[in-house]
Amino acid sequence: MAIESEILVVGGGLAGLSSALAAARDGADVRLVSYKQSTLRQASGLVDLLGYTPDGEGPLTDPYAAMPDLPASHPYRTVGVETVREAMAMFDEVSGYEGGHTDTNALLPTHGGTIKPTARYPRGAAAGLASDDRDTLFVGIESMTDFDAPHVADHLDAAGVPFDVRGETIRFPGDLRADAKVTRYAKLLDTNGEVAVRGRKVPAREALAQRVNPLVEDAERVGFPAILGDDNPGAIRDALGDQMGVDVFEVPMGPPSLPGLRLEDKLFEALDESGASFETGNPIVDFDGEGHVERVFMEKNGARIPLSADQYVLATGGLVGKGVESDRDGVSEPVFDCHVPHSDDRYDWFDTDVFGDHPFAGFGVETDDDLRPLSADGDVEFDNLRAAGSVLGGYDFAAEKSGSGVSIATGYAAGTSAAAEVR
């Protein structure tokens, strides 16, 4: 007897979570299964909608205004601008993110020293907006090679930011080893554990503020790498800001990304509250059905466990998340073996320039208007399977800065549509 639900979502990243949330909020009985850690731990935690057109025009001020001019195959065109807005409204409600007060993109500093356009940002990044003209101090940690504050500051200055910007490097108070992970810093600040400063025991937040304070000078805001706590980031920012008399913000970084992980936690909480069930850690390895998915099989401790549902959502990710796979002979979608268009010659999969127009970036399934994957002949592969997020093809999320937005919008659309089918 298979485990049953009305809707089964395969994949626990931004698309899968959005899809399960949308369906559950519409009253459907939803189950979400995910295998590995989602790519949110590698993502900055900023939620981009559309920063550049496929032709490279940008940074765009209004992402919604540019959507109707995207190629017809683009996922935003598939779901339509109104659905994107509805999806973002749901995201705003559950995430506590900022930026929803306007259609206009924000520009945020990156740990590489550039700025990037994004549509939603966590509260912790809000004081760092580059269109805000307050003078800024960036503070780096001597033993943290991922964020070099003087370099970031000089780079932002070269980018023409409308404020004075400086970078300073400090030694983190206490005795963290040279290769401590970001989670180690976060934990110390979360618990506000005592650290030794010149023979005296001082709570970590106070010790950090004391060390940065003499460097603040005229700066009105201070940016740290995104290490300011996992459980209590708001309290940590407030404590530091209060003691230094400035606004404190975080600059998102690469993996492991605390803002990405915080967002993942938040969305799983919301999913839990919505009444959906979820299970992580086991892959879906096979399915039954022709033209209609009857059931899928999850591999768990060596056993094959059947799961069945009326409607399925495929949200397994793209090449990065392994929802799209390749070998020397071709590109495929491993769970349902949906068709993934690609050139037979693998030397056509990339451009010779590192940031060129890479076909691989657009690898993924093609769908009908209802997000149902299409075969090579253009027929719907399964009448009860929809795809969402990076497993979709036809857009280059990295160049466009559209990854999170497409995942949320198509996830929402797939979940809503699946829920309508079971009502």
Added chain:
Amino acid sequence: MASTPHIAVIGGGSTGVGIARDLAMRGLDVTLVEQGNLTHGTTGRMHGLLHSGGRYAVSDQASATECIEENRVLRDIASHCVEMTGGMFVKRPEDSEEYFQEKLQGCKECGIPADVVSGAEARQMEPHLAKDVEKAITVPDGAIDPFRLVVANAASAQEHGARIETHSKVTDLLVEDDEVVGLEVEHASGPGKRVHGTEGGTEEIRADYVVNATGAWAGRIGDMADLDIAVRPSKGVMTIMNIRQVDTVINRCRPKGDADIVVPHETTAILGTTDEEVEDPEDYPEEQWEVDLMIETLSELIPMLEEARTIRSFWGVRPLYEPPDVGSEDPTDITRDFFLLDHDERDDLPGMTSIVGGKFTTYRMMGEQISDHVCGKFGIDAECRTADEPLPGSEDFSVLRDYMDEFGLRSPIGRRSVERLGSRADEVLKTEGPNPTVCECEGVTRAEIQDAISQSGSDLNAVRIRTRASMGNCQGGICTHRMASELHGEYDEGIVREAWDELLQERWKGQRHALWGEQLSQAALNYALHATTQNRDNDPAGGDPVDFAAFDSGVDHTDDSGTADVAADGGKPDGD
């Protein structure tokens, strides 16, 4: 002529630095110029095999004998560049028994220690060898890091007074009264290039003698004085795997052929190679069939290669040469021996000798013979000491201490740093501040990066070849911006940004031939990290100005945040 002759050496590959070190140690004044980084040419694009001589034991016994002699020398003078993995010539059922016996006999004749082991014994040593491998001959092949070796030679030459100029391209040979009297070089300058040393502009380097050690590029130098040096460049592919499938050099025991060797190298294994003549050493096709051939043919020896992850492929150009009257059709028939072309004897143009052909393993011996030749020109009777004096990093390094504790490094990182640095470990790793890891895949710390920067200036590719940073599984996805930041401080942001761009582009170049499976996923992740998270593809610095005021300036949270309470106690920013 001054009392000490001044010799200009063109080419910063193994041959050029070998000559420069040798001449400098004999007391001559030496200037070496290289158009790119050290190892920019063929030396930086080889599979890192320290030949036992076994590969030539049937076809070219003179070369084989030289190889085993130099193999022993390098183990001694360059111990920190060499990993004595041992090697095997393995025989599959379809490979000729007669050739196997010839190989064994040839090794013995050339003084190469060689023993026959059964298939089962071979698989005990290398469990991933194919089940049907019948038997093998063991030989003392090894792995050698060409970058480290060349850098150590250049450092030694510098210690002996030589001047080393990289990123300095020869634009002309100075010929006066039918004699070569020097070079005209163009020093690269500005962003992305080596900033220290002579910067920018043209320089006339007058020399008492010129040595053209430019390998596949020798013809181009020759053209500047209307000399015809017909090097026959031949390309070969090398494909890098993400792990070491083998810890021993595995050769196929059959006569010459493509795709017949796997060399374990640091954290990777390198598959090689092809042998195809090309017209231009800088512009030739890098083709898919070559990569596929490596994987498919070498899977016959090591079946797991078929499914394994490759992280990149690269091509090198052999500077093959044969006297014009030989006329080999097939490049694999061209001798691997080297030729010393004295242009006085050959072309009636005194003042210059070219060295062409030859092999990496015997670079030191070639350097010795050239140096003898040059010294002979000036009647100098000075003994060659390059076979006896260890290179910097390989000096008196008999006691391996516990560097992990001493330098506060995690054990695998400490071990790898010390292996790379050899006897220079103390000097490099003893730093004031904390020494965090910059490149996690290869275990490269800040101290090593800073040491490399002090040697090579603002060129991050030069830092890369010295340290292996960005050369591991992720191919720079995680660490390129960290490497760039290590440059900052010493160099301005604009210079750093261009060096960073160059590194990103260089890392991409070789990965393109490995883009399927895991490595395509890795490339997609790197693209996401660099383009999405860092927005490096649309960096506004250096691009069009951005209208910041047109973007979201946020909402005011002053009402709901706490009140300012400035702490009075300062505390030092940079330490306890």
